Amino acid sequence: MGSPEFSWKLADHPKLPKGKTIAVVVLDGWGEATPDDFNCIHKADTPTMDSLKQGAPERWRLIKAHGTAVGLPTEDDMGNSEVGHNALGAGRIYAQGAKLVDLALASGKIYEGEGFKYIQQSFQNGTLHLIGLLSDGGVHSRLDQLQLLLKGCADHGAKRIRVHILTDGRDVLDGSSVGFVETLENDLAKLRERGIDAQIASGGGRMYVTMDRYENDWEVVKRGWDAQVLGEAPHKFTSALEAVKKLRAEPKSNDQYLPPFVIVDENGKPVGPVVDGDAVVTINFRADRMVMLAKALEYEDFDKFDRVRFPKIHYAGMLQYDGELKLPSHYLVSPPEIDRTSGEYLVHNGIRTFACSETVKFGHVTFFWNGNRSGYFNPEKEEYVEIPSDIGITFNVKPKMKAIEIAEKAKDAILSGKFHQVRVNLPNGDMVGHTGDIEATVVACKAADEAVKIIIDAIEQAGGVYVITADHGNAEDMVKRDKKGKPLLDKNGKIQILTSHTLQPVPIAIGGPGLAPGVRFRKDLSTPGLANVAATVMNLHGFEAPSDYEPTLIEVLDV
Numbered sequence: 001m002g003s004p005e006f007s008w009k010l011a012d013h014p015k016l017p018k019g020k021t022i023a024v025v026v027l028d029g030w031g032e033a034t035p036d037d038f039n040c041i042h043k044a045d046t047p048t049m050d051s052l053k054q055g056a057p058e059r060w061r062l063i064k065a066h067g068t069a070v071g072l073p074t075e076d077d078m079g080n081s082e083v084g085h086n087a088l089g090a091g092r093i094y095a096q097g098a099k100l101v102d103l104a105l106a107s108g109k110i111y112e113g114e115g116f117k118y119i120q121q122s123f124q125n126g127t128l129h130l131i132g133l134l135s136d137g138g139v140h141s142r143l144d145q146l147q148l149l150l151k152g153c154a155d156h157g158a159k160r161i162r163v164h165i166l167t168d169g170r171d172v173l174d175g176s177s178v179g180f181v182e183t184l185e186n187d188l189a190k191l192r193e194r195g196i197d198a199q200i201a202s203g204g205g206r207m208y209v210t211m212d213r214y215e216n217d218w219e220v221v222k223r224g225w226d227a228q229v230l231g232e233a234p235h236k237f238t239s240a241l242e243a244v245k246k247l248r249a250e251p252k253s254n255d256q257y258l259p260p261f262v263i264v265d266e267n268g269k270p271v272g273p274v275v276d277g278d279a280v281v282t283i284n285f286r287a288d289r290m291v292m293l294a295k296a297l298e299y300e301d302f303d304k305f306d307r308v309r310f311p312k313i314h315y316a317g318m319l320q321y322d323g324e325l326k327l328p329s330h331y332l333v334s335p336p337e338i339d340r341t342s343g344e345y346l347v348h349n350g351i352r353t354f355a356c357s358e359t360v361k362f363g364h365v366t367f368f369w370n371g372n373r374s375g376y377f378n379p380e381k382e383e384y385v386e387i388p389s390d391i392g393i394t395f396n397v398k399p400k401m402k403a404i405e406i407a408e409k410a411k412d413a414i415l416s417g418k419f420h421q422v423r424v425n426l427p428n429g430d431m432v433g434h435t436g437d438i439e440a441t442v443v444a445c446k447a448a449d450e451a452v453k454i455i456i457d458a459i460e461q462a463g464g465v466y467v468i469t470a471d472h473g474n475a476e477d478m479v480k481r482d483k484k485g486k487p488l489l490d491k492n493g494k495i496q497i498l499t500s501h502t503l504q505p506v507p508i509a510i511g512g513p514g515l516a517p518g519v520r521f522r523k524d525l526s527t528p529g530l531a532n533v534a535a536t537v538m539n540l541h542g543f544e545a546p547s548d549y550e551p552t553l554i555e556v557l558d559v
């Protein structure tokens, strides 16, 4: 901080005591929606979350978790874990990757930056490869940004372009991949009319190819590497549209899990392996599922899988994905500068923190919570525990995931008396919700509720305080609806399953024996959101929040 008067010291809260153990629980993908058959939270047996709701309006309320409340471009943007946990941890609303890329493309500034100049050095003699998620989901990437970037790169001298697509079906409807490939193929055809050699070179489903996160399963990244960089995959096609259509027609296949494929020419030769002298851009703005590929593309020393070849390329991320690792070192758009997060403040004010989740969400309560920063602020004051996730399965097969294990770890941390804050993410509603399997999602919600109960019981025993909330909706609505909320049917009369997040608000509940009797939710904040939670938690630790944080959700009445 540049200003001379800056200090990490937080003012004492005038009314609330210090020293309480606070459990902060984030139920991933747990929104509030009308109770019906497609609301898995409603369908599940969730006595603990139901009982918290009885505390409304003083100790239970709803907060916004999507759109501008979390720094996304519009109110049509559903929430997601990155922006949700960023807001929860940072206590302020930052224009997020989706918006920053929009602005940089609209102003043309993206083409003036260091990152673009760096990749541009390969345009004369090399190929430009764009790798990323192909959909308009807006969570990790957006089709319109890819379209603008393709055109912009061509305008700025790219002569040979290869796109390596990852099909979605998670932030958008399953089956929509076909339409996105058609759109992209049209754009590439237009570039070819301009004399630019532009084609799709490889592909695969995002959950099976490339987009793993938090080092859960490097095989996923390897499959992508083989197809994208080496030009090798079990499936070969001469057209991407044909590839996606044929692979989707296989039994049990879906967009999220399409196997890797490469596009070959009439001689069977892959059209776009990455070779020395090429440029590569990973077009996702969101960090978590690009970090592993970024490491493979950038690190000279790398032992996660055998890369076979490590081409000398000019690589840039759409954004820088990890501020602490400075990864990648080149990027087209600067990420939001999320500084002075609540975690960093609290560490400076003597708060000892324990954070835990299973691998698939571990970075959410650590990396995202801390403003896309990996590692500890102060290892003496923090302990982060990762419970290994199951690998190689879709979570509808094991919908309970590691919820109970996470809760037990939290319980031990609470009862140990070593920590002031015990923070967890319970992944079930989200991870199972994304599979589109309604029955399994009901089981998932019940498991998450049981985990909350374990944590609340520990807080009761320790005389502490709990804050139970969520990062965005998912499990509370599993069907695509028309504007009036009626479930939509597909051509065959079957309901259209919604695998994505939602626009719903999320609950927040406070309580526990350590909560001062006069504490209740304020009534004067009209539409607070996730960013109001950080100040709330700071208050519960006995501190005033910094003045530029979004206001606290609570007030303390004299009783």
Ligand SMILES: O=C(O)[C@@H](CO)OP(=O)(O)O
Binding pocket: 028, 029, 079, 080, 081, 082, 139, 140, 170, 171, 289, 430
């Ligand atoms: O799985 C993911 O990457 C996203 C959806 O694209 O979900 P979440 O934001 O909950 O992590």
Ligand SMILES: [Mn+2]
Binding pocket: 028, 029, 080, 081, 082, 084, 430, 471, 472
């Ligand atoms: Mn989430």
Ligand SMILES: [Mn+2]
Binding pocket: 029, 081, 430, 431, 434, 474, 501
């Ligand atoms: Mn999700």
